[in-house]
Amino acid sequence: MLDLKFIRENAGAVKHAAQVKGVDIDIDDLLRVDRELVELKQRVEAMQAERNANAKLVPKAAPDERAALIQKGKDLAEELRGLEPALRAHEDTLKVMLLRVPNIPHASVPVGKDDSENVELRREGQLPGFDFTPLDHVDLLEKQGWSDPERVARVSGSRSYLLKGEAVMLEMAVLTFALNFLSGRGLTPLSTTALARPEAFVGSGHFPGGEDQVYRIEGDELMLAGTAEVPVNSLYAGEQLSLEQLPITFAAISAAFRSEAGSAGRDVRGLIRVHEFRKVEQYVLCEANEAVALEWFAKILGNAEALLAALELPYRVVQNCTGDMGAGKVLMYDIETWVPSEQVYRETHSCSYLGDWQARRTGLRYRDAGGKLVYAHTLNNTGVAAPRILVPLLENHQQADGTIRIPAALRPYLGGREVIGQPVR
């Protein structure tokens, strides 16, 4: 959400943002509703002022004047009731419109229509040089007896997965490693819910618009979040924080649920795109200062990169273009990790800076040095998402016999083992 005053004064910039982000919203219409609402409010408030003044006279009035005053109050109340529906309608319309207004992209963001126009910033790490034909992760899992796609699909449908044996320990190891790693870099570990109220989804910006991505709980208003960003962003909703409490940073582990509506047919095989998974998410709530926030952006991006380096995985950093960055975002970089079987980099991390766009929705304010209440800035980035991260992990570290070499950083979480799996070919 943007400040209404800002929209009024910067209508051109807002329209441009909507255009380059591909957000369908009529800013002129919004401003028209806003003007009409202001006029309505002025009329209503003038009448309320009159009603209040009149009501104050009643107890002091002489008995013979009292009836007339009360009658005048009744008339005013009646007139006010008449204006109420229009007022309410305008307020509701404006509110809905405001929730759809996109944030202004940072000046550095390339203009583009979709992910094909994202810009690669750099590549890091050494691509694996196999002297054998590498298997893809689906085959590796199957040969090792670590998966059972048919049976789990029978129970839980497509886009579900299960892991057996050592792959389970590997999944846990990666998550635990990420929590420890990020904790070591100053983020507070947090184990949090996936269930959240709809307001939390509005607060994070996933609603309105992303409703079809979210699983609902029958008979309950709670819904299943696709990322810990949703509940964590609402953790301090409506509070007035003090400057000393900032920044608030978390490495939040949670389950994540995504209906993946609209991605039919994409990545149906394997662990890339599943309905239910686990994720460690980096979240930062900091003061409303772009320079400070951008430092945090670099930091949580660096955290993810260091994590991948520790996992000895080659990756590239991509700057998302305007059309691929989401309405609320000011700046967004994806990290894509090398998948040998496909000979492509695939997204494993998504780093975002949202300015005060989420904080305005959530009511996340703090008192600045001057005692003024201001909306905070928020950022988030993936720490590690499992099982998706297992795809590059298994594929890049596979050996000729089908066993998996464990990167040194992960060994402490796997009882010191350097290799998992049995020779299977």
Place this chain on the structure above:
RNA sequence: GGAACGGUGCCCGAGUGGUUGAAGGGGCACGCCUGGAAAGCGUGUGUACGGGCAACCGUACCGAGAGUUCGAAUCUCUCCCGUUCCGCCA
């Protein structure tokens, strides 16, 4: 799921249908005092929207929403949340 009690400002807490945007305390800010500090004393200290160059004015807000009333933090209803107890249960 049942029952009881609660939800007021940054925090704690008072609140009789009308001068209550809200007592009192704490905290915080500024000033006095002090060599400096503490203590003490004094003053100040809500948010949002609208109007105004400004001082300031108006409106709304005491969990949310409806209602009663000339007038609601205060009365009624519905809902939400919290705490405690009971029941049930992975």
